Amino acid sequence: MRAFRALMAIALLAVPAALHGEDSPPRRPNILLIVADDIGYTDLGSYGSEIPTPNLDRLAARGVRFSDFHTGMTCSPTRAMLMSGVDHHQAGLGNMAEDLAPNQKGKPGYEGYLNFRVAALPEVLKQAGYRTLMAGKWHLGMTEETSPAARGFDQSFASLQGGAGHFADMAPLVGPGKAKYRDGRAMVDHLPADFYSTRYFTDKVLDYLGSGSADERRKPFFAYLAFTAPHWPIQAPDESLARFAGRYQDGYDALFNKRLAAAKRLGLAPPGAKGAARSPYGRPWTALSADERRIETRKMQAFAAMVSDLDSQVGRVLDWLEKTGQSDNTIILFLSDNGYEGHDLRREFPEAAEWSRNFNNDLERIGKAGSYVWMGPDWARASSAPFRLYKGYPTEGGTRVPFIVSIPGVTKERPATARGHVTDIMPTLLELARVKAPAATFAGRAILPMSGRSMVPYLKDKAASIHAPAEPFAQELFGKRAIRVGRWKAIAMPAPYGAGRWQLYDIERDPAERVDLAARHPRRVRAMSEQWDRWARQGNVIMPDWVSGY
Numbered sequence: 001m002r003a004f005r006a007l008m009a010i011a012l013l014a015v016p017a018a019l020h021g022e023d024s025p026p027r028r029p030n031i032l033l034i035v036a037d038d039i040g041y042t043d044l045g046s047y048g049s050e051i052p053t054p055n056l057d058r059l060a061a062r063g064v065r066f067s068d069f070h071t072g073m074t075c076s077p078t079r080a081m082l083m084s085g086v087d088h089h090q091a092g093l094g095n096m097a098e099d100l101a102p103n104q105k106g107k108p109g110y111e112g113y114l115n116f117r118v119a120a121l122p123e124v125l126k127q128a129g130y131r132t133l134m135a136g137k138w139h140l141g142m143t144e145e146t147s148p149a150a151r152g153f154d155q156s157f158a159s160l161q162g163g164a165g166h167f168a169d170m171a172p173l174v175g176p177g178k179a180k181y182r183d184g185r186a187m188v189d190h191l192p193a194d195f196y197s198t199r200y201f202t203d204k205v206l207d208y209l210g211s212g213s214a215d216e217r218r219k220p221f222f223a224y225l226a227f228t229a230p231h232w233p234i235q236a237p238d239e240s241l242a243r244f245a246g247r248y249q250d251g252y253d254a255l256f257n258k259r260l261a262a263a264k265r266l267g268l269a270p271p272g273a274k275g276a277a278r279s280p281y282g283r284p285w286t287a288l289s290a291d292e293r294r295i296e297t298r299k300m301q302a303f304a305a306m307v308s309d310l311d312s313q314v315g316r317v318l319d320w321l322e323k324t325g326q327s328d329n330t331i332i333l334f335l336s337d338n339g340y341e342g343h344d345l346r347r348e349f350p351e352a353a354e355w356s357r358n359f360n361n362d363l364e365r366i367g368k369a370g371s372y373v374w375m376g377p378d379w380a381r382a383s384s385a386p387f388r389l390y391k392g393y394p395t396e397g398g399t400r401v402p403f404i405v406s407i408p409g410v411t412k413e414r415p416a417t418a419r420g421h422v423t424d425i426m427p428t429l430l431e432l433a434r435v436k437a438p439a440a441t442f443a444g445r446a447i448l449p450m451s452g453r454s455m456v457p458y459l460k461d462k463a464a465s466i467h468a469p470a471e472p473f474a475q476e477l478f479g480k481r482a483i484r485v486g487r488w489k490a491i492a493m494p495a496p497y498g499a500g501r502w503q504l505y506d507i508e509r510d511p512a513e514r515v516d517l518a519a520r521h522p523r524r525v526r527a528m529s530e531q532w533d534r535w536a537r538q539g540n541v542i543m544p545d546w547v548s549g550y
Contacts, residue, residue, distance in 0.1 A: 041339065166369075
């Protein structure tokens with residue numbers, strides 16, 4: 001019966017409005033967009049993880065898993081592209097607001113918020129008759145004028161900054177003061193005593209979905225559920241931590257080998273792929289003392305609890321859709337906003353490391369409310385297997401993420417191998433919703449065209465790819481640069497992660513970016529660097545004259 005309803009739903013979406021009569025156009029699909037914060041490529045069961053994620057796994061089983069989908073290098077640039085379909089250098093987050101260099105401040109594309117030269121996805125859907133709902137991380141503007149409510153959301157509860165503690169104490173990533181939240185347009189001065197971010201954001205979305213007048217509930221909805229988990233500080237409820245007691249005592253190197261083997265078995269990594277080399281700041285598990293191993297084990301138990309809890313909350317929303325009979329008319333997308341967070345904050349973000357001294361990080365307190373820990377480069381190597389490095393870098397481990405698309409009637413048993421990008425999501429959703437993309441103006445203001453491409457032809461087996469093989473895919477953040485053309489990828493990063501010059505990798509044969517081929521192919525490197533220069537000029541990219549350690 002469920003399969004029959006799914007076929008009927010997709011058939012209804014495909015029937016022209018004229019065939020329904022003037023007074024009964026086909027119902028537009030609901031849209032549920034779920035974003036996790038810093039989940040690594042192999043952190044879900046359907047991507048090779050041992051962490052139980054049955055709800056996201058069933059979403060993947062009935063939909064499409066992507067093996068070559070990319071975001072920005074960090075959270076706010078990704079979210080700017082997600083909400084606009086436009087490259088982040090033009091959409092207002094050319095650099096993160098917290099890390100703007102002096103020569104970038106005040107320049108177009110570097111406003112530090114989602115600027116008004118783009119049409120935001122909720123604005124466009126709202127104008128088309130959608131009910132627009134959001135709970136979770138915004139990170140696209142701190143003021144009322146740049147809040148979710150001002151950019152098209154009818155109802156919203158937003159964590160405004162890049163991150164925060166996950167419990168009611170409103171602990172900021174770096175203090176003093178409190179983390180900032182906004183309920184609609186109003187600032188929040190305290191949170192409920194039982195607040196836990198993952199559960200509370202889900203509660204809000206479910207409340208919004210079930211509220212409103214009968215007329216409002218008859219509208220299709222766009223719900224944006226933007227978790228802050230598992231962003232540091234790594235914290236989970238006590239009962240969740242207890243579920244993972246006794247696990248991960250073999251350490252991160254053993255986990256890396258297991259995850260790499262699982263990714264190959266699932267077709268998410270080439271059969272002959274070698275794993276990435278250890279980060280310059282990493283250490284072999286065998287080099288750790290007994291106390292260090294206990295601390296690292298406890299951290300991973302807490303991280304797994306966060307991911308498992310996130311999955312459980314996704315399950316609540318999926319259950320609500322089933323109970324209300326809306327599963328067969330709801331498009332669901334899940335992605336991480338960037339690769340795994342693997343920085344060693346003591347070396348690369350010392351302000352946060354210093355702030356962590358204000359918390360109780362004794363072994364038995366790690367992962368609980370009032371603690372403040374992060375995962376580091378070695379757990380990142382396991383969670384990103386087989387890819388190199390993590391969030392903040394233009395390597396595969398920094399931008400290649402799990403991405404699941406569930407459209408009624410559309411299933412791919414094997415992973416989808418087409419290269420996709422976060423800017424492709426907005427044009428895809430607009431096509432599925434049968435909403436015309438804004439052209440030169442929106443709401444009386446001039447806007448930039450979307451740079452992403454609709455994935456619909458590929459998802460419905462009407463195209464072999466999303467982007468032409470020779471189409472260049474360029475990126476930059478914090479002065480770190482990369483460009484990919486087909487199987488070739490050129491990267492320029494400073495030491496200790498790069499050579500301060502362009503390096504070249506064959507991503508299809510060497511997804512871990514282990515073998516630099518620049519010396520063998522100087523003409524290709526020169527041509528790709530020139531392509532990157534053209535892209536940067538056209539997009540008004542401003543290379544920073546100052547770079548934070550992050």
